[in-house]
Amino acid sequence: MSSTALSGHCPPPQKPLEELDSAVIRFCGDSGDGMQLVGTQFTNVSAAFGNDVSTFPDFPAEIRAPAGTLPGVSGFQLHFSSRDIFTPGDQVDTLVVMNPAALKTNVNDLKRGGILIVNEDEFDNSGLDKAGYESNPLHDENLRTRYDLHKVPMTRLTRDAVAGLGLSTKEAGRCKNFFALGVVYWLYDRDAKPTESWINDKFKKTPAIGEANLRALRGGYNYGYSVESFPKHYQVPKAKLPRGTYRKITGNEATAWGLVAAAKRAGKKLFYAGYPITPASDILHELSMMKNYGVRTFQAEDEIAAMSAVCGAAFAGEIAVTASSGPGICLKGEAMGLGAMTELPMVIVDVQRGGPSTGLPTKTEQSDLLLAMFGRNGDNPVPIIAAATPGDCFAMAQEAVRIAVEFMTPVILLTDGYLANGAEPWLIPKMSDLPPIRIIHPEGKPHVNGSTNGSATQAGPSHNGPAHHGHAESVNGFKPYLRNEKGARPWAIPGTPGLEHRIGGLEKADVTGNIDYSPANHHKMVMNRVGKVAGVANHIPVQEVFGPLAGKLLVLSWGGTFGAVRTAVQMMQQRGQSVAHAHLRYMNPFPRNLGDILKKYDRVLIPELNTGQLRLLIRGIFLVDAVGFNKVQGKPFLVHELTQKIEEAL
Amino acid sequence: MSSLATPAAALPVLQPKDFASDQEIRWCPRCGDYSILAQMKKVLPTLGIPKEKFVFVSGIGCSSRFPYYVDTYGFHSIHGRAPAIASGVKISRPDLQVWVITGDGDALSIGGNHLMHAIRRNLDFKIILFNNQIYGLTKGQYSPTSPVGQKTKSTPYGSLANPVSPMCFALGAEATFVARSVDVDIKHLTGVLERAAKHKGTAFVEVYQDCNVFNSNAFLYASDKEVKADNVVYVEHGKPLIFGKDKKKGIRLHGMTPEVVELGKGITEDDLLFHDEKAADPSLAFLLARFRHPEFPEPMGVLRDIDKPCYDQAVNAQIEAAIAKQGEGDLDKLFESGDTWVVE
Numbered sequence: 001m002s003s004t005a006l007s008g009h010c011p012p013p014q015k016p017l018e019e020l021d022s023a024v025i026r027f028c029g030d031s032g033d034g035m036q037l038v039g040t041q042f043t044n045v046s047a048a049f050g051n052d053v054s055t056f057p058d059f060p061a062e063i064r065a066p067a068g069t070l071p072g073v074s075g076f077q078l079h080f081s082s083r084d085i086f087t088p089g090d091q092v093d094t095l096v097v098m099n100p101a102a103l104k105t106n107v108n109d110l111k112r113g114g115i116l117i118v119n120e121d122e123f124d125n126s127g128l129d130k131a132g133y134e135s136n137p138l139h140d141e142n143l144r145t146r147y148d149l150h151k152v153p154m155t156r157l158t159r160d161a162v163a164g165l166g167l168s169t170k171e172a173g174r175c176k177n178f179f180a181l182g183v184v185y186w187l188y189d190r191d192a193k194p195t196e197s198w199i200n201d202k203f204k205k206t207p208a209i210g211e212a213n214l215r216a217l218r219g220g221y222n223y224g225y226s227v228e229s230f231p232k233h234y235q236v237p238k239a240k241l242p243r244g245t246y247r248k249i250t251g252n253e254a255t256a257w258g259l260v261a262a263a264k265r266a267g268k269k270l271f272y273a274g275y276p277i278t279p280a281s282d283i284l285h286e287l288s289m290m291k292n293y294g295v296r297t298f299q300a301e302d303e304i305a306a307m308s309a310v311c312g313a314a315f316a317g318e319i320a321v322t323a324s325s326g327p328g329i330c331l332k333g334e335a336m337g338l339g340a341m342t343e344l345p346m347v348i349v350d351v352q353r354g355g356p357s358t359g360l361p362t363k364t365e366q367s368d369l370l371l372a373m374f375g376r377n378g379d380n381p382v383p384i385i386a387a388a389t390p391g392d393c394f395a396m397a398q399e400a401v402r403i404a405v406e407f408m409t410p411v412i413l414l415t416d417g418y419l420a421n422g423a424e425p426w427l428i429p430k431m432s433d434l435p436p437i438r439i440i441h442p443e444g445k446p447h448v449n450g451s452t453n454g455s456a457t458q459a460g461p462s463h464n465g466p467a468h469h470g471h472a473e474s475v476n477g478f479k480p481y482l483r484n485e486k487g488a489r490p491w492a493i494p495g496t497p498g499l500e501h502r503i504g505g506l507e508k509a510d511v512t513g514n515i516d517y518s519p520a521n522h523h524k525m526v527m528n529r530v531g532k533v534a535g536v537a538n539h540i541p542v543q544e545v546f547g548p549l550a551g552k553l554l555v556l557s558w559g560g561t562f563g564a565v566r567t568a569v570q571m572m573q574q575r576g577q578s579v580a581h582a583h584l585r586y587m588n589p590f591p592r593n594l595g596d597i598l599k600k601y602d603r604v605l606i607p608e609l610n611t612g613q614l615r616l617l618i619r620g621i622f623l624v625d626a627v628g629f630n631k632v633q634g635k636p637f638l639v640h641e642l643t644q645k646i647e648e649a650l
Numbered sequence: 651m652s653s654l655a656t657p658a659a660a661l662p663v664l665q666p667k668d669f670a671s672d673q674e675i676r677w678c679p680r681c682g683d684y685s686i687l688a689q690m691k692k693v694l695p696t697l698g699i700p701k702e703k704f705v706f707v708s709g710i711g712c713s714s715r716f717p718y719y720v721d722t723y724g725f726h727s728i729h730g731r732a733p734a735i736a737s738g739v740k741i742s743r744p745d746l747q748v749w750v751i752t753g754d755g756d757a758l759s760i761g762g763n764h765l766m767h768a769i770r771r772n773l774d775f776k777i778i779l780f781n782n783q784i785y786g787l788t789k790g791q792y793s794p795t796s797p798v799g800q801k802t803k804s805t806p807y808g809s810l811a812n813p814v815s816p817m818c819f820a821l822g823a824e825a826t827f828v829a830r831s832v833d834v835d836i837k838h839l840t841g842v843l844e845r846a847a848k849h850k851g852t853a854f855v856e857v858y859q860d861c862n863v864f865n866s867n868a869f870l871y872a873s874d875k876e877v878k879a880d881n882v883v884y885v886e887h888g889k890p891l892i893f894g895k896d897k898k899k900g901i902r903l904h905g906m907t908p909e910v911v912e913l914g915k916g917i918t919e920d921d922l923l924f925h926d927e928k929a930a931d932p933s934l935a936f937l938l939a940r941f942r943h944p945e946f947p948e949p950m951g952v953l954r955d956i957d958k959p960c961y962d963q964a965v966n967a968q969i970e971a972a973i974a975k976q977g978e979g980d981l982d983k984l985f986e987s988g989d990t991w992v993v994e
Contacts, residue, residue: 048989194989238993247990261981271742291972293979296965298741301767305734308727308764312707312738315725316746320738335735338728428985447668447701494723494739494746497702502671502718504726505710514673515718 015225016232017189022081023236024089025184027177028106029098029119030067031060031074034177039076040423041181041195047248047425048194050238051080054563055423056088056636061278061361068122068130073105082237086389086563088422090638094187095147096180098122098154100131107143116147117183119176121155150229154179154220161219162212171209175216182220189235192217242427249426251390251419252279255323255349256286258397260293263319265398266405266437271313271320273298273306278361279417280323280351303328307335307348314344315503317441317493319401323349325417326368327358330375336410337376340529342503343481343489345404345411349397352416352559354634363634364418366559367610372412373588373617379526381533383407384588386414388562391426393419396585402437407536408488414587416560416609418636442478444496480513486539487532534589543591547573547580553650554601556626558584558614561637565607568642577650584614590621598624605629605649607642664695671721677712682833682859686780687719689836693843694720697747705748707736709756712787713780713859716751730761733768733777740773740962747847748775754795755785758814762794769823769852771961776846776853779816780833784865802864817939817953820854821932827853828935829952832873833860838884838950845952851960871943872950883947885938887955890922893947901946908937910946927955 025042027035036057047053056077065072079089091111097103099122110116123138137143138151158176159169178199185192196214203210224230249257263270272295274284288297296318300306306322313320324332329350339346352368354360372384383403387396393415400413480501481489492499501513509516510524545554547569557565562583569581582597584590598604598618604626606615612628619626629645631637669691677683694704704722708714710729717724723746727735732750740748750768757765757779768777784802785791791804795816799808820828827849831839839857846853858869871881883893883901891901892913900922902911911917926934935953942948973979 044989048991050991050993241993243993245986245990245992247985247988257981257984260979264981269742271738273738290979291969292976293981294969294973296741296969298737298965300734300737301763304731305737305764305767308731308734309738309741311727312725312735312740313742314738315723315735316705316739316743318742320742334728335731342725428990431981444702494705494743495702497700500702500722500724502673502724502726504717504724505728506726 015230018232018234020234020236021083022079022085022089023093023188023234024077024079024091025094025096025188026075026077026092026106026109027096027180028073028075028102029177030101031062031072032064032067033074033098034174035074035076035098038177038181039078041198042184042190043078043080043423044248045185045190045192045194046078046080046236047246049191050241051082051236052085052239052241052425053081053248053423054079054085054088056418057421058635059362066130068099068101068127070101070105070131073102075102075106080236082239084239084241086567087636087639090640094184096184098176098180100127100133100137103137104131104133107147110147112146114147115150115187116143117150117152117180119154119180120151121153152183152223157219157223158216161215165208165212165215167208167212172212175212178213178216179220179223182217182222183224184220185217186221186224187230187233189233192221241425244427246425246427248423249391249394250282250421250423251387251393251415252282252351252421253286254391254393254426255387255397255413255415255420256283256290258394259287259319259321259347259401260290260295261394261431261434262398262401262437263295264293264431265434266319266401266439268317268319268439269294269296271296271298271310271318273300273309273313273320273322275300275303275306275324275328277303277325277328279353279420280325280328280349282420283323283349283351303331304335307332307339310346310348311335311339311342311344314339314346315342315494317491319405320345321347321349321401323351325351325353325361326355326371329368329371333375336382337378337380338505339410340376340380340382341505343408343529344503345408345491347397347400347404347411347413349400349413349415351420352414354632360634362417364416364560364636365609365632365634366414366416366561367613367632368414369558369587369610369613370616372414379530381530381588382410382412383533383536384412384414385586386559386584387419388559388583388585390419390422390424392562392585394426394429398434398437403536403539405437405439405491406488406539407486407532408491409533414559419560439491441496442490442492442499444492445498447497479511481508482511483528483532487528487535537589537592540586540589540591542593543582543584543597545580545582545597548578549580550600551578551580552602553577553579553646554598554604555579555581555646556584556598556604556606556614556618557581557608558587561607561609564637564639564642567639568646571639571643572646577646579646579650587614595622598622598626603627603649605646607637607645609636664701666691666695668701669694669721671719673718675719676715678863680862681712682782682861683713683716683780685833685836686778686839686857686859687716689839689843690720692840693847694722696844697847699747703746705736705739705746706751707732707739707748708751709753709761710787711753711756711785712861713751713753714756730756730759731764732756733761733764736775737768737771737773740775741965744774744962744966750775750777752777752779754779754781754783754816755793758794758816758819762819765819766823769820769825769854772826772851772958773962774851774960776849776855778843778846778855778857780859781816781856782859782861782865783813783868784861786861786864790864815939816856817854818936821936821939821954824932825854825954826851826956826958827952828939828954829854830856830858830948830950832858832869832950834873835950842951845955849955851958872948881943881947882950883941885925885927885949885951885953887925887927887952890919890924892919892922899947906937908941908946927952929954930956
């Protein structure tokens with residue numbers, strides 16, 4: 001692979017090739033510099049090569065903050081490795097910097113002695129001024145002594161590389177991200193062919209631009225190969241992952257595909273209603289392209305309407321789903337309450353972001369757990385589950401649908417901005433290996449001579465879920481609130497003759513579903529609904545523990561922090577420490593063995609990207625004196641932050 | 651998608667009583683809602699649609715209890731959201747006939763946004779807005795259709811806000827069907843509901859409804875047999891706008907300005923404004939919708955009825971076209987598309 005790195009123009013590299021276990025690269029520049037694009041290309045190429053990869057795109061909320069300014073800096077970090085990895089890496093080995101603002105905001109994450117590749121052309125007075133530098137940092141001795149600094153006149157070299165293609169200076173300048181990518185491809189001995197084909201495909205209609213990008217890419221590669229300042233380059237061998245066919249997947253892609261897969265497993269069509277919101281919109285985009293899978297997407301007028309339409313579609317008998325982020329979830333609370341009250345199956349995905357209010361739209365956080373738990377009026381619990389990795393979103397999206405239809409309830413799936421935009425290799429499943437999600441709607445009975453109430457009976461197996469019995473048979477007509485052994489009511493859908501019935505947000509009588517405000521009935525119905533959700537615990541996996549089953553310290557985490565926490569615990573275990581890790585994916589109800597697990601350790605440490613929401617629940621439910629490690633900076637945990645905290649807690 | 655109506659011969663003959671549910675009706679005695687319910691139960695069996703294919707969706711308010719009293723599928727939902735919930739029903743199940751039952755507060759205050767968007771999308775459902783110019787269920791606050799100066803519990807010194815006209819609102823959102831009737835005008839209301847049921851697209855119907863407890867006789871001018879002939883004009887497609895006890899008054903356009911004229915004395919029917927419910931441009935309908943008592947007779951009947959593509963059908967047509975062009979989606983193929991690699 002290495003010697004054929006670039007087709008055509010490039011001779012085989014002759015500089016020494018050093019093998020690395022793993023490497024962390026970050027591309028950073030102005031949000032108009034195409035950093036996300038080249039980061040994604042490097043990721044794709046590395047994943048396809050066979051490395052394990054983990055990515056962290058970090059971009060501003062503004063589409064185009066003023067060019068060259070600090071708020072306009074966009075970055076893409078990726079970790080690629082020859083072993084199993086769980087995080088995009090704490091410290092950066094190679095930092096590619098396209099302008100002074102990017103240097104200022106990113107250089108502190110570069111490890112001592114790390115490779116710093118800088119586009120020196122942008123370090124002019126104007127660029128320095130916008131970034132707030134009083135003097136040129138590239139002339140600073142500290143920068144040279146601390147890092148392996150490579151000043152590359154990228155803008156100029158890119159223009160030279162594309163000269164003669166008839167491009168304007170501006171157009172030529174835009175290709176410099178591919179020049180930078182070329183340099184890094186050489187540095188890490190990557191095969192550029194997939195990127196070349198991507199460019200050819202992408203710029204089919206503007207071949208001159210396509211050719212310019214190809215030349216810039218090759219120019220960068222050849223620059224790395226030729227200049228003396230790069231004495232050697234590196235290779236990260238393939239990772240030893242479980243056998244199978246892999247692809248790269250982001251959390252939002254995995255969520256969208258998981259939802260479609262779940263509908264398929266249920267023999268249903270997916271109805272998805274949403275309203276544009278960062279970082280959940282990509283789920284809407286992905287599903288909107290899947291029309292030939294029978295997916296109906298509805299961009300509603302607001303979050304409230306999206307949630308309401310989901311209630312309507314669920315009543316009509318579809319797999320009904322919406323996704324949003326914190327501010328939208330607040331608006332959905334009312335109709336979510338209706339969904340829980342009417343006991344209809346539906347899924348609400350909350351791609352969490354930094355709050356409160358508009359907060360940090362493009363940054364990650366885990367601060368909606370209590371909103372999901374308690375964000376509705378009345379005693380109104382719903383099952384809540386949380387994905388652990390980008391790929392896990394695929395499994396958990398299906399799990400959300402399964403629980404929803406099996407228990408006739410809204411289910412909240414928590415992901416976050418880090419999972420949503422982050423990518424990892426994904427072992428491609430076979431649809432035929434996924435078991436069906438069984439839904440049985442009660443069957444009707446045709447009306448005879450205009451017969452009405454009293455004639456309806458339910459024939460055959462009663463309703464959804466394999467373990468249901470035919471209890472809904474009744475001489476007094478259909479009973480929409482007669483429950484099965486799981487506490488679920490039948491899902492009779494419009495169009496079924498003889499099962500005409502009315503549901504709504506008012507309290508209803510047990511069994512019949514007629515309006516009923518009587519005190520004892522209300523108590524019973526609240527308990528029915530609460531008990532049904534609590535009973536989900538009997539139909540989810542027990543909690544697993546990584547490490548000793550008893551000991552000094554249990555680290556209890558949930559959701560998108562899995563990678564960082566698992567890596568940190570692993571490191572501490574390798575140092576011989578008595579520390580175990582339990583990572584929760586089921587948040588409400590908790591796995592039925594969690595209480596027992598918590599008692600087996602002297603201390604429980606709960607790291608969260610919030611001020612202690614899981615800790616509040618754990619202390620409240622299990623009376624365990626857990627301590628927290630909390631960070632709310634809009635960024636994921638770094639492994640070394642966690643190892644340090646674990647050390648303190650031991 | 652199969653068509654909504656199946657041949658009448660294949661259906662049992664339904665009667666209004668077949669649409670009565672077993673629930674006790676809890677509206678106040680003499681409430682205008684009773685009459686609307688009765689007319690609805692008359693219309694439903696005539697449509698040739700099986701009972702199980704009807705879905706009634708409502709919001710919150712007195713009118714929104716309606717679905718409990720009709721023996722079809724029904725969803726009594728949350729305040730203002732009925733059009734959004736009905737959208738979910740209709741988009742996923744175009745085979746159902748969906749009715750939205752709402753009130754002036756429900757539709758035009760808390761639910762104004764949903765109403766606007768449901769109408770502009772032209773979803774194929776019927777929206778019946780019971781307008782009583784008051785919040786009845788919460789016991790008498792002024793509503794978005796209450797006239798300026800109305801004294802209510804929340805406006806003891808008189809309401810200050812300009813009212814919204816439901817039909818103007820609907821026409822502003824380019825509704826394809828707009829009509830009005832009065833709760834006690836039994837024949838007329840039945841006719842309007844029938845027309846609404848048969849319209850393909852969003853049918854918006856405003857019904858003047860008397861809240862005899864909190865806003866009694868607000869529409870007496872339009873419902874009282876003695877006076878209504880002079881206060882309302884029944885619009886009919888292709889006919890001149892004539893009203894009055896003796897059919898001697900008419901509406902004439904003076905440029906863009908309407909005026910009430912007396913027939914005779916040199917003014918003939920041909921000088922009058924002729925109603926055109928099929929006009930592509932909603933301006934004429936809007937002009938009529940703005941007629942307010944006592945300056946003008948208020949229009950009753952169908953102001954607009956035009957054909958336009960329905961959103962729910964378009965959604966499903968797009969899906970069918972995508973399947974026809976790309977074939978039925980195969981998830982295994984999707985997963986393996988793009989860059990993949992094999993680990994041995």
